[in-house]
Amino acid sequence: MNPFTYRRATTAPEAAAAAALPGHRLLGGGTNLVDLMRKGVEHPETLIDVTGFSQQIELTPGGGLLIGGAVRNSALAAHPQVRRDYPLLSRAVLTGASAQIRNMATVAGNVMQRTRCTYFADPAASRCNKRVPGSGCDAQGGFTRYHAILGGSSACIATHPSDMCVALAALDATLHLLGPDGPRALPLSEFHRLPGDTPHLETELRPGEIITGVELPPPLPAMRSAYRKVRDRASYAFALVSVGACITVENGHFAEIRLAFGGIAHRPWRATRAEAALRSGPATPEAVEAALKLEFAEARPLDGNAFKLPLARRSAAALLAQLIGETA
Amino acid sequence: MAMKPVTFTLNGLAKAAFTEDGQNLLDFLRRGVGDMAPKYGCGQGGCGACTVLLDGVPHLSCLTLAETVEGRRVDTASGLAGATISPLQEAFMDRFAAQCGYCTPGMLMAATALLAKNPRPNRDEVIEAISGNICRCTGYEPIIAAILDVAEGRVGA
Ligand SMILES: Cc1cc2nc3c(=O)[nH]c(=O)nc-3n(C[C@H](O)[C@H](O)[C@H](O)COP(=O)(O)OP(=O)(O)OC[C@H]3O[C@@H](n4cnc5c(N)ncnc54)[C@H](O)[C@@H]3O)c2cc1C
Ligand code: FES
Ligand code: FES
Numbered sequence: 001m002n003p004f005t006y007r008r009a010t011t012a013p014e015a016a017a018a019a020a021l022p023g024h025r026l027l028g029g030g031t032n033l034v035d036l037m038r039k040g041v042e043h044p045e046t047l048i049d050v051t052g053f054s055q056q057i058e059l060t061p062g063g064g065l066l067i068g069g070a071v072r073n074s075a076l077a078a079h080p081q082v083r084r085d086y087p088l089l090s091r092a093v094l095t096g097a098s099a100q101i102r103n104m105a106t107v108a109g110n111v112m113q114r115t116r117c118t119y120f121a122d123p124a125a126s127r128c129n130k131r132v133p134g135s136g137c138d139a140q141g142g143f144t145r146y147h148a149i150l151g152g153s154s155a156c157i158a159t160h161p162s163d164m165c166v167a168l169a170a171l172d173a174t175l176h177l178l179g180p181d182g183p184r185a186l187p188l189s190e191f192h193r194l195p196g197d198t199p200h201l202e203t204e205l206r207p208g209e210i211i212t213g214v215e216l217p218p219p220l221p222a223m224r225s226a227y228r229k230v231r232d233r234a235s236y237a238f239a240l241v242s243v244g245a246c247i248t249v250e251n252g253h254f255a256e257i258r259l260a261f262g263g264i265a266h267r268p269w270r271a272t273r274a275e276a277a278l279r280s281g282p283a284t285p286e287a288v289e290a291a292l293k294l295e296f297a298e299a300r301p302l303d304g305n306a307f308k309l310p311l312a313r314r315s316a317a318a319l320l321a322q323l324i325g326e327t328a
Numbered sequence: 329m330a331m332k333p334v335t336f337t338l339n340g341l342a343k344a345a346f347t348e349d350g351q352n353l354l355d356f357l358r359r360g361v362g363d364m365a366p367k368y369g370c371g372q373g374g375c376g377a378c379t380v381l382l383d384g385v386p387h388l389s390c391l392t393l394a395e396t397v398e399g400r401r402v403d404t405a406s407g408l409a410g411a412t413i414s415p416l417q418e419a420f421m422d423r424f425a426a427q428c429g430y431c432t433p434g435m436l437m438a439a440t441a442l443l444a445k446n447p448r449p450n451r452d453e454v455i456e457a458i459s460g461n462i463c464r465c466t467g468y469e470p471i472i473a474a475i476l477d478v479a480e481g482r483v484g485a
Contacts, residue, residue, distance in 0.1 A: 039372075098459055099460050100376060
């Protein structure tokens with residue numbers, strides 16, 4: 001690992017100012033960044049510890065929740081209001097990683113964590129357009145079990161690995177950012193980019209910007225929500241496919257539906273086409289089936305991950321059937 | 329490379345030692361302080377052999393920077409035994425929950441934190457608490473049994 005210096009920021013503006021300096025990187029729990037530094041993927045010269053502020057979970061005036069960027073994943077999952085009003089978020093976080101890692105990992109670090117593509121994490125032997133733009137992608141034609149079926153490009157088929165972000169997408173969460181031009185807010189679903197031919201540009205975060213928090217809108221009355229994760233073993237594994245959904249049903253029709261997938265794309269995949277097809281329509285298995293077909297019409301599965309297409313559709317159909325059943 | 333002093337509490341005793349820029353807590357504890365209980369398994373967060381408690385909460389020392397423990401409380405398996413071994417250690421012996429023993433210090437710390445927070449966990453809660461700790465030898469059942477022995481008062485009551 002290259003030598004680097006470490007210092008603590010005590011306020012968000014101080015951290016944002018430091019983030020703009022060359023060679024500087026923010027450090028949350030370090031569970032992703034320290035690992036990637038040891039693997040020679042990341043080479044910061046200075047680490048700015050941002051775990052000393054933005055640690056609160058507060059009620060917003062509108063009745064939602066504002067979760068500080070440095071809140072630990074374990075604290076988020078255990079928070080009484082999160083468990084009561086946003087159970088899918090609690091569930092999604094608890095399906096991720098291990099107890100030790102959740103104790104360390106922060107909310108902002110989870111949003112910013114990088115792909116688990118093994119070719120990305122292997123500078124010694126693999127080509128990767130994320131690590132070295134223009135060098136090629138060894139995942140194409142390689143081991144693609146954990147790679148994308150939607151939104152990929154010839155330059156990159158990596159997936160975003162977060163469970164938490166799938167729940168946040170289904171909850172319509174908004175990220176709070178602070179940068180040189182002051183604060184701004186961005187929907188989580190618009191924060192992560194698709195790879196195109198610039199897979200090294202992963203998010204909409206601008207130079208010198210930091211994530212200060214995540215805001216959840218107030219829970220909808222009579223909302224039902226759930227998160228389901230399919231993985232190779234029962235714990236301590238990344239999602240092959242995961243799905244999070246929030247619905248409200250009135251008179252047998254979807255009054256609201258929000259659906260998101262994990263493990264299948266370069267970003268937490270908000271299923272906007274399926275949502276549009278279902279909203280205000282009948283909450284039936286047939287309607288759900290048709291909407292999911294539409295959502296995945298442009299899926300491009302590969303040899304190693306063709307199973308994900310039926311798996312994602314079936315997991316979403318089963319989850320929605322369960323939620324519709326709960327509203328009956 | 330600059331050396332920096334870190335002062336912290338290790339197993340109840342005040343400690344001060346120098347760390348190099350960028351050193352991780354596992355390396356710092358083993359080479360800098362001489363506490364050999366936490367083990368290096370994978371160095372990437374995947375095995376739990378390096379588990380220590382930071383202010384009572386399980387952390388992976390391989391992914392924690394030594395400088396971040398300034399002023400904090402670190403507990404390792406070295407501190408579990410007093411004049412005699414702890415009930416958890418006794419239960420691990422009774423149940424043959426250690427074979428090669430490489431995972432044991434991490435398992436003990438994950439279990440210690442669980443029992444401190446939840447003195448009477450059920451089997452599922454025990455499994456969840458140690459699911460970040462990999463054991464190549466025992467098949468886990470003896471470890472689960474040992475932790476449940478303590479939780480259910482069969483050892484150390
Ligand atoms: C063995 C293992 C298994 C795992 N399994 C899962 C799993 O099943 N599901 C899952 O979802 N995750 C899993 N994870 C990933 C884990 O959730 C992430 O590593 C963690 O959430 C990252 O958070 P952190 O605070 O440690 O980030 P760090 O490693 O500290 O930082 C990650 C990135 O975020 C940036 N950053 C940190 N704070 C800010 C900020 N305030 N503003 C802007 N940028 C910031 C850093 O600069 C860095 O680029 C696993 C990790 C490991 C090691
Ligand atoms: S050595 Fe730390 S998790 Fe394996
Ligand atoms: S006893 Fe050998 S790894 Fe657990």
